[in-house]
Amino acid sequence: MKLRGNAQNRIMGMSNINLSVNGQQYSLEPVAGETLSTLLRQRLQLTGTKIGCEEAECGACTVLIDGEPIVSCIYPAERADGKTIVTIEGLAQGVHEEMKLHPLQEAFIEHGAVQCGFCIPGQIMTAYALLKHNPNPDSADVRFALKDTLCRCAGYPTIENAILAAAQALRTGEPVQKPNIPDSIHVHKSVGHTHARHDGMDKVIGTAIYTDDLVFDGMLYAKVRRAMIPHGFLTKLDISKAKTLPGVVAVLTAEDIPGEHNHGLVIFDWPVMVGLGERVRYVGDALAIVAAETQAIAEQAAG
Ligand code: FES
Ligand code: FES
Incomplete structure (x- = not known):
């Protein structure tokens, strides 16, 4: 089975997660910090479960665990051990052409x-x-x-x-x-x-494919480092530690954008990334983008 993202980061010495998903039994090695949604989407390729916010706000990732609706984006995968999971792919019966919805x-x-x-x-x-x-x-x-x-x-x-x-x-x-x-x-x-x-x-x-569901050979994973304050000036940006992390392929900042680095609907006043000396305007303004071999490394590098 092809693995995506942080599925390589095994927890040694911990027993497998045994769970039933849509009537099928799985025994999977635990992965540090993995959520149930990641296990479903990346390890079992059940991408019908969507990720909207990844912080238990939007409900897009809802699956049934032992019959109860649970937001899987914050549910630790190892807690699913011994549980029965039903995802959107498990509701209809039959093959696609003769699907009984x-x-x-x-x-x-x-x-x-x-x-x-x-x-x-x-x-x-x-x-x-x-x-x-x-x-x-x-x-x-x-x-x-x-x-x-x-x-x-x-x-x-x-x-x-x-x-x-x-x-x-x-x-x-x-x-x-x-x-x-x-x-x-x-x-x-x-x-x-x-x-x-x-x-x-x-x-x-659950078979409709969205951008986040695509997988390519050699695909890299991006993570954006965002401002944590609503207002201020960016006076220093140290990306040296992130750059040297094994598995990080690139760390990009405003300086790497050739030409115009502002965009906007009417007026181009919104920087793709805030450059040194420029103003941070809201919590979440982009400061740097990491590209890495796995999602876990990208997240670690972006801090
Ligand atoms: S992705 Fe929004 S609640 Fe889980
Ligand atoms: S977000 Fe509900 S159908 Fe588009």
Whole structure:
């Protein structure tokens, strides 16, 4: 199996993590500091679990651990030992061409709840746990269950409708009820009717590929060192220690940017990286970028 990121950083002498993921048993060597989301995404290539914030704020990384929805981005991988994990890839049954979707997945497509799709695995896994505990939720129950699962495309009404429709289908055994959207006055072959999103299927079963899911041979990992203060001037930037760390390939600063190093939507007043003598304008302004052979080394070098 191909390993990504920090999967080489084994903890010697510690027993394996034995866990069930989507019905399959795994026995994996523990890796120092590894989270469950990293284990799932990088070691098992289950990239349907998304990383939005990596600090338990957005819910995109939600998976079920022994039936409970958990944000996997802060869940230590070794704590998953002996646990049963279900990810978005584990909800539907069958192979892609003849996929039998879970009613939630079907309802998310039918109700237009899937837009960019990045939050959808987290939304569906959270909703799945809700319906297990409460098969007949009302709007308030759905909103409360999803309060920590963010959608930046802001499709909340359609997400809520989809969950209520899926709940009804699960209770009654009837097909998922479609939204009642009339055709427009002028209908043509395609225009004027509602259509399911062409990439909806991949987005609800976790096979849609986003930039962070791509893996290439010889790929390097980047980590940005960001300002920790909201305001100030950058008077000194020492990258010597980061540069000498084994596995670090490059450390780039504003000086390495040829030509214009500002960008912006209207006025070019936002530096790609803050240069020496320049102003830091917010917590998170970029100061330097590390490129390294593994994610763990990049994180260590960026401090
Ligand atoms: S990525 Fe885990 S909560 Fe945002
Ligand atoms: S569909 Fe885009 S963030 Fe929710």
